[in-house]
Amino acid sequence: MDRVYNFAAGPAAMPLPALEKARDELCAYGKTGMSVMEMSHRSKMYLEIYQKTEAAFRSVMQIPDTYAVLFLAGGATGQFAAIPMNLLPEDGVADYVDSGNFAHGAAVEAKKYGNVHVIASSREENYVRIPAFTVADLDANAAYLHITTNNTIFGTRYTKLPETGSIPLVADASSNILSEVYDINRFGVMYAGAQKNIGPAGMAVVIVRKDLMGHARAITPKIYDWAKQAEGDSMVNTPPTYTIYMAGLCLDWVAEQGGVAALEKVNIEKAALLYDCLDNSKLFKGTADPAFRSRMNVTFVTGNPDQDADFVKEAAAQGLVNLKGHRLVGGIRASIYNAMPIEGVQKLVNFMKEYEAKHV
Numbered sequence: 001m002d003r004v005y006n007f008a009a010g011p012a013a014m015p016l017p018a019l020e021k022a023r024d025e026l027c028a029y030g031k032t033g034m035s036v037m038e039m040s041h042r043s044k045m046y047l048e049i050y051q052k053t054e055a056a057f058r059s060v061m062q063i064p065d066t067y068a069v070l071f072l073a074g075g076a077t078g079q080f081a082a083i084p085m086n087l088l089p090e091d092g093v094a095d096y097v098d099s100g101n102f103a104h105g106a107a108v109e110a111k112k113y114g115n116v117h118v119i120a121s122s123r124e125e126n127y128v129r130i131p132a133f134t135v136a137d138l139d140a141n142a143a144y145l146h147i148t149t150n151n152t153i154f155g156t157r158y159t160k161l162p163e164t165g166s167i168p169l170v171a172d173a174s175s176n177i178l179s180e181v182y183d184i185n186r187f188g189v190m191y192a193g194a195q196k197n198i199g200p201a202g203m204a205v206v207i208v209r210k211d212l213m214g215h216a217r218a219i220t221p222k223i224y225d226w227a228k229q230a231e232g233d234s235m236v237n238t239p240p241t242y243t244i245y246m247a248g249l250c251l252d253w254v255a256e257q258g259g260v261a262a263l264e265k266v267n268i269e270k271a272a273l274l275y276d277c278l279d280n281s282k283l284f285k286g287t288a289d290p291a292f293r294s295r296m297n298v299t300f301v302t303g304n305p306d307q308d309a310d311f312v313k314e315a316a317a318q319g320l321v322n323l324k325g326h327r328l329v330g331g332i333r334a335s336i337y338n339a340m341p342i343e344g345v346q347k348l349v350n351f352m353k354e355y356e357a358k359h360v
Ligand SMILES: *Cc1c(COP(=O)(O)O)cnc(C)c1O
Pocket: 010, 074, 075, 076, 077, 078, 102, 148, 150, 151, 152, 172, 173, 174, 175, 193, 194, 196, 203
């Protein structure tokens, strides 16, 4: 069967070579005579897979030993709760930047556990940009500052990381991790749901500076206690074993492409193709402030919801699928994560031009 170009925001397209390798190994992995899905998570053969995935992650992101890398069930949303439980003392305060729906959700969840201070928000402007703030807006005693590096629904990204002085920067990088080079030393914690740029759904990758661990509140569920998880290879309970294996195959692909820096170059080209098309179009209009445009999620509209829906339908008939905008905002969204080849973006741009010629 032919594969389509899948512009879904997540779960999203994965590299075909990773899927093919998984297919080839599905029923019998190596010489084990069994599927990865059938292995005990504590078996020697599975531990090798786990350690290979962690090593690949550390290698492509150049993560030093001063950071733990955890693979935890519950996705990024689980971490919205884990972050305050691990980092925010009961009488402390945490700063949050409200730059999108997930950023908002992270702050709302944290409020259940303590004092949350939203230092900047673009909610009133429908999140078309990253709100402005400076280090002076931070609470001097904040346990951390939480940001969302790429706003999946609204198509914006931080083009520059905030300076936070000695306050740890905690970043939800669910939709742009592995798509651009980050110096992990700038972060106290970086975390990401897997289903955009890492692998299949079912877990979050949590990269934590080790000195920030070990202060979890007594009420913290042990599966969300980073220190406990770090002690035992994320195996306080059975981890998402197959998702970790698949992430390893996807990371092999990242390395084969030349690593994150090489993918970043392609991602810049892919995004430029689409934004150039939007900027020169008489029909389509980008919705994000150009100063904060995401390279992963390109959001646009025709100005007429019926026309948007017609475009999405016509595109699908051409094998360009899942272009419908998020249910909260409508319009059109092309998610172009690492696994979307530039050919797919070129085909979309060509189709947009054809469609425009017919309808303007
Ligand atoms: C998708 C997404 C989430 C939610 O991830 P889950 O794994 O579904 O919990 C959180 N934050 C951002 C930025 C996302 O893109």
